[in-house]
Amino acid sequence: MSEKGGLIEVLGRNYRQVIWIGVLILCFLPAFVPLGIPISIDKLTIKAYKCIEELEPGDLVLVSPDFTPGMWVEVGPAMNAIMQHLFMKKVRIVIVSFYIDGPVLAEKILREIDIGDAKYGVDYVNLGYLPGMETAMAAFVENPRRIEYDYYGTPVEELEIMKDVKSIGDFKLYIFACVTWPDPWIRQFSGKVPKIITVISPAAISLVMPYVSGGQLYSMLPGTKGGAEYEALMKRPGVATSIMDATSLCLTFVMLLVIVGNISYWRKRLRGE
Amino acid sequence: MEVIASLIVAILTLMAWSMLYRETVFYRFVEHLIIGFSMGYTLYITIDTLKKIWISPMLAGNWILIIPAILGFLLYTSFSERYRYLSRWGIAAIAGSGAGFAVGRAVPVQIIGQIKPFFLNLREVGAPAIINWLVVIITTVTTLAYFTFTREHKGALGWAAKIGRWSMMAAFGATFGATIGCDLLYIIERCIFLHKAPQVYLLPIAIIVIVVDILRRGGK
Amino acid sequence: MIKGELASTFVVLLVFIALYLYCIYRAVRGKPPMIRKVPGLDAMEEAIGRAVEMGRPIYYSTGVGSLDGGDMPMTMAGMTLLGYSASLAASRGAELRYIAAVPQLVPIAEDMLRTAYRDAYKPEQITFVPSQVALMSTIVGTYEREKPAANFLLGALYWETVVIAEAGARAGAMQVGGTGRLYQVPFVVALCDYSLIGEELLAAGAYVSREPSQLGSILASDIIRFITIALIIIYVIGSLFGVDASTILRF
């Protein structure tokens, strides 16, 4: 008995280490085994999913991963989920970035998802980075063929996919990911492409909602949580699901800690210690 | 090269996280490495900035920039017992412009800007919005009342201050809870990075080292 | 000259400044106001006493806030309290160490610690770390090694707040924290033993100096506070009658 009391005492004195080990285990667990803990699915995520589900194989889709690597954890996993769906639907994808880190992030996404038997240059292409933010967007909207070389230096004329890209109207859908200020993309692309979907950090949702209700944006995915919802719709749990699993587990653990902490505190206090 | 970078980052991450267990030589190494790296990078960025905003304009004939440069170099006199009063000149200029900037915006943005939203067109909204409006008014006014310094918090002011403190506590709790949800993402992201090969092979090594250390120290 | 839309705001600013000058003038003339107790500031003295007893150092940090823009008032308040606690610690024989994360603060800290400690001053009482991450990593490591008796965390604090406050708690230090940055106040309040919320930190310099002139400025702050509450009430009454008070006051 005395040994057990000793152990509890040691653990009580080092409660921080105990808590941290618990958090680490719960964060690692879903990375190894995706659990698929149920989450509520937002209407907008379903709308985005249905929109992509209705695309025909061979339709052209334009994608801009415009965020910084440091923000990966906020929007990257959702981008993975939506790109995975695009490759599953066998649409043709053109990637162009208006952020300097965009092309590298596009490569990261393509490396992490299962692209099946899609061929570079035929089914998808990475056009690289266009400097100049909103001016660059306006120029691209005016003439997408303005770009002469892709990210790897191949002339655009030699790429089969680009033969069908004559104007911005050839794209059926535009997907862009950004972290904070979505206005430039919406200003330039709204009305030029039939549908626009954005993947955005949860912090910026309030900035985007007016555009969604106004119709300039077709739908949006709110960050990694949106990604997890999307993966649940695809029935294909991935990184976003494991992140949300870990978040759910950790926060439940934290809530248990609060309860346990209060019980032990009040027990001591009522005993008059 | 990518694999080597991943391995180095994974090793550094585990070394840094060893602090969660206890203060170790591994953590100390990462701690000092980070100081050195960030100093090196800050130095590079600063020299680059100085070239752009000082050296090049001055060589182009903008000689007036010598005045702020002298004030800037006066900051270095703080290391000398004899001349350190001169460093206050430079500090005064930096602090003065900062204070001016802050005070200039304090009234329009932080005071008037915060009062303006208290207007609510009562005819156009329903009962729930009016209740919320009242809640915001009460919490704001009582929080302001809490900061009163020249009266003891007794009587009506005491009650107002108490309600103000309670509403502040609710606000703090809410921010605290909301922040954890976001900051956890970074830990999870690191865990997902660590679970990939080849980094994942480092995990058992780290666990063995810690277990050995716990046994060696006998549960201190 | 004055921008049209800011004209009435400018008048308000001038009225406020005039009010400060008047109250300070009145207080200097012999009518200093009384000030309620601020527990966090009295606790600093206790913490320094504790450091003397235990023979361990006191650590002081102002976070990564610098002297520009909105951070300046909080950083300045933090530096004023650094001067105050340094002279208190020096007179009682405790060692106070300052960790700076902003280069502009190094000369101020040098100046203050040299003034407070005179011949007993050691250059290693001031450390400089170049970034927020470096500040976090340094403090986590240093606190665990040195086990400070007291940890003061006062200034324009950013993301590092929670790490510093928890490192101090882990080391068993008595902690006094204070900031006016909205997102960091919760951590200061929840994790430190004593906290100075928002304006309490900004008024601290006047509180610890106990000079009538400075206390006068606090009286003026209170009057302005009641003017602000009155303005809120005007807006509320305006809402009852369906009138936006901004149209009348031209804000």
Next chain:
Amino acid sequence: MSWVRRREIPLLIFAITFIIGCFGYYIEHPAMGKIYSTLFDWVLLMSNLALGTGLIAMTLYHGKKIAKREKGYEMSFVVFGALILMFVSCYASPASREYLYAKIYTPASIAILCFTGFSEISGLYRAFRVRSVEAFFLALAGFILLMHFAPVYGFFIPGVEKVASWLLDNPAMGASRGIVIGVAIGTIAIAIRVLLGYEKAYTG
């Protein structure tokens, strides 16, 4: 040269820069705009020059450790080594700068940033104990927000998201407004105290 020692000189510099910084925001005049932007260019230049003071303080601290062979002086070599490595690789080539900064330093510093998450959780265990009425409000609001951010509870308890956003939009916003207004008032007060030379943070 005793006049240079006077306290009035820094106060005068403070006053001039304060007036330009403060009133420049309100006054619309081409000359004022020029002075206003020049002031900020100058301050930026001075702030950048100040980095050297930090470098000196750091070198003194670690150099003294090495010179005196104090406990843990070996780690001071790591500081200087890392400094030189980063500095040299920044100037060597853009590729080496990218590699060391983006691929190694940035991810490694995220490992340190993770301490915020860890500290929040262990701190919360301590802070959310209901010792008083105040702590009760803190813990209650925090608990609701935790439920809001764990996606699983949105699935099982549908109302939790509404309660959480009500809490953030109403009582929490009201209290934040009160704090912001208080800070603004304190800002004016502290600036005037420094201006009149009472707050002696830098004037000695």
